[in-house]
Amino acid sequence: MEQKLLQINNISVVYSDVIQVLKGVSLSVEKGQIVSLLGSNGAGKTTTLKAISGLLKPENGMVTEGAIVYKGLPMHNKSPEEITRHGIIQVLEGRQPFKYLSIEENLRVGTATRAGKPYQEDLDKVYKYFPQLSNMRKKLAGYCSGGELQMLVIGRGLMAHPELLMLDEPSLGLAPILVREIFDIIRRINEDEGTTIILVEQNAKMALKIATYGYVMENGKIVMEGPAEEVRENPDIKEFYLGMSVSGDAKSYDEVKSYRRRKRWL
Amino acid sequence: MDFFMQLLIGGLSVGFVYGLSAMGFVMIFKSSSVLNFAHGELLALGGYFFLIFITIVKLPVILAFIFTLLACFITGILIERVFLRSLIGEKLIFVIMLTVGLAAMFKGLLLLIFGGNLYTYPDFLPAAMGIQLGVVQVPPVYVATFGIGIFFLVLFGLFFKFSSQGIYMRSVADNQRASLSLGVNVRRVFALSWAIAALVAGMSGVVLGIINGVNVHDLSALGLKVFPVIILGGLDSIGGAIVGGLIIGILETFTGGYISPSLRDVIPYIILVFILLVKPYGLFGLKEIERV
Numbered sequence: 361m362e363q364k365l366l367q368i369n370n371i372s373v374v375y376s377d378v379i380q381v382l383k384g385v386s387l388s389v390e391k392g393q394i395v396s397l398l399g400s401n402g403a404g405k406t407t408t409l410k411a412i413s414g415l416l417k418p419e420n421g422m423v424t425e426g427a428i429v430y431k432g433l434p435m436h437n438k439s440p441e442e443i444t445r446h447g448i449i450q451v452l453e454g455r456q457p458f459k460y461l462s463i464e465e466n467l468r469v470g471t472a473t474r475a476g477k478p479y480q481e482d483l484d485k486v487y488k489y490f491p492q493l494s495n496m497r498k499k500l501a502g503y504c505s506g507g508e509l510q511m512l513v514i515g516r517g518l519m520a521h522p523e524l525l526m527l528d529e530p531s532l533g534l535a536p537i538l539v540r541e542i543f544d545i546i547r548r549i550n551e552d553e554g555t556t557i558i559l560v561e562q563n564a565k566m567a568l569k570i571a572t573y574g575y576v577m578e579n580g581k582i583v584m585e586g587p588a589e590e591v592r593e594n595p596d597i598k599e600f601y602l603g604m605s606v607s608g609d610a611k612s613y614d615e616v617k618s619y620r621r622r623k624r625w626l
Numbered sequence: 627m628d629f630f631m632q633l634l635i636g637g638l639s640v641g642f643v644y645g646l647s648a649m650g651f652v653m654i655f656k657s658s659s660v661l662n663f664a665h666g667e668l669l670a671l672g673g674y675f676f677l678i679f680i681t682i683v684k685l686p687v688i689l690a691f692i693f694t695l696l697a698c699f700i701t702g703i704l705i706e707r708v709f710l711r712s713l714i715g716e717k718l719i720f721v722i723m724l725t726v727g728l729a730a731m732f733k734g735l736l737l738l739i740f741g742g743n744l745y746t747y748p749d750f751l752p753a754a755m756g757i758q759l760g761v762v763q764v765p766p767v768y769v770a771t772f773g774i775g776i777f778f779l780v781l782f783g784l785f786f787k788f789s790s791q792g793i794y795m796r797s798v799a800d801n802q803r804a805s806l807s808l809g810v811n812v813r814r815v816f817a818l819s820w821a822i823a824a825l826v827a828g829m830s831g832v833v834l835g836i837i838n839g840v841n842v843h844d845l846s847a848l849g850l851k852v853f854p855v856i857i858l859g860g861l862d863s864i865g866g867a868i869v870g871g872l873i874i875g876i877l878e879t880f881t882g883g884y885i886s887p888s889l890r891d892v893i894p895y896i897i898l899v900f901i902l903l904v905k906p907y908g909l910f911g912l913k914e915i916e917r918v
């Protein structure tokens with residue numbers, strides 16, 4: 361029997377004491393899975409990740425109800441310092457490099473959870489997954505391209521030996537060929553390192569290809585969940601996220617959008 | 627020509643001290659965006675710690691100096707732990723106001739204990755430390771200043787470039803949220819920046835104390851020199867702090883030497899204003915890297 365690595369029970373998240381963003385979100389992640397969390401802009405995907413990683417706190421957000429349990433331990437409202445030391449690492453949305461640090465120095469920051477321990481092997485491992493990075497170790501991250509940066513921030517997360525790696529929209533703004541490359545690497549990390557992955561994406565098509573399980577969020581709630589194939593075949597998902605009518609043709613943007621206004625799973 | 631060289635060396639040496647102390651100020655600003663208005667008092671604290679260790683405890687010079695640095699380092703950590711940590715998450719302006727309060731507190735304490743008198747350290751630098759540069763005699767205190775200054779500059783350079791803790795500190799200055807996401811202990815980084823800042827400020831206090839004597843008002847006023855220095859060098863550039871310090875130091879001594887001692891505190895600032903008109907971010911202010 362597979363063991364539940366992460367269990368989120370009915371959490372509500374409130375920012376600045378008044379702005380409620382999550383309204384009773386539950387989800388669970390089993391060890392070794394790739395779980396995809398989908399949803400349109402503002403649905404609360406990033407907020408869900410921040411609730412898990414503890415990054416809500418510096419933004420004045422709080423889990424006001426429910427529980428986040430990781431390996432049997434309560435994690436809600438703990439500090440990011442503590443949570444990262446349990447092996448939960450969030451790779452932030454929008455690629456946030458340390459601009460004035462070189463590629464290799466950026467990667468070294470990933471060792472913060474085990475400062476003082478050797479890290480050379482981890483560097484080699486990251487360069488194995490992302491050979492492009494190894495040719496520019498001394499280059500300032502601020503001068504790297506979007507694709508290079510995405511590789512850098514995933515690699516930086518890997519340096520922390522994550523057991524649960526949470527990737528927030530890694531495909532954002534990348535060319536299709538790069539998206540495929542990045543997703544392929546995510547799959548390899550999952551298979552070779554045994555890293556459990558939560559993948560937040562707008563690109564539902566790609567995400568559901570590599571995921572084992574999928575959740576869909578709308579307005580701070582989970583509105584659908586199931587094994588990835590099922591979510592992929594769901595007619596609503598096809599309409600909204602894959603831009604296809606049930607017959608499989610690409611739909612015009614207008615049609616999808618008007619449909620979207622009518623029905624939002626609520 | 628002798629006179630010129632004399633002034634140049636004096637200016638460079640004092641400027642170096644300004645630069646080092648400004649470096650501490652810049653570090654706090656870079657890591658936590660706090661402007662530390664208690665900088666001058668940290669400088670004064672260093673001067674008095676050394677006074678205590680050398681004239682009251684009567685430690686050998688080297689030991690007294692090391693203990694002074696240690697005491698300053700610990701003071702820095704305590705300031706962060708006791709006063710600033712409770713303000714985490716509050717608006718920046720409160721933190722900055724708190725440093726104004728700290729300045730008043732330290733100054734009051736020092737005045738209470740030592741009064742407004744001018745103390746001098748015993749003359750401990752051996753005359754043999756002076757160097758003959760051609761026709762110019764470089765006094766021991768300047769030689770010591772350069773020695774200490776370069777030592778610490780190299781030390782911190784290596785620390786920030788190669789040590790993990792140094793890299794974490796730079797990462798927090800660069801992107802605090804990303805640092806948090808990787809588990810960087812941001813509070814420790816803040817504490818360490820205050821500790822290092824207090825250490826370099828204290829060290830500058832000792833050196834300035836050797837040159838001018840130790841007095842609460844004088845030393846805390848010298849600490850205010852940090853503002854022109856960093857405005858000139860760029861608020862967020864450590865290298866800029868050093869160069870800014872050197873420039874202010876030279877401007878001061880040359881004004882004092884060639885024009886009039888009473889103008890030495892004025893002319894440099896007039897020049898400063900003109901430089902800022904041309905380069906509003908200071909000479910070395912970081913330009914935001916735009917691509918990404």
Ligand SMILES: Nc1ncnc2c1ncn2[C@@H]1O[C@H](COP(=O)(O)OP(=O)(O)OP(=O)(O)O)[C@@H](O)[C@H]1O
Pocket residue numbers: 375376379381399400401402403404405406407408419421453
């Ligand atoms: N710090 C904050 N304070 C107040 N409201 C916030 C904060 N962060 C996010 N929100 C709000 O919470 C809602 C959900 O935001 P979140 O970033 O979680 O959405 P998302 O699903 O990640 O969207 P996207 O796909 O655009 O990244 C939005 O309405 C947003 O305005």
Ligand SMILES: [Mg+2]
Pocket residue numbers: 405406407453528
């Ligand atoms: Mg988001």
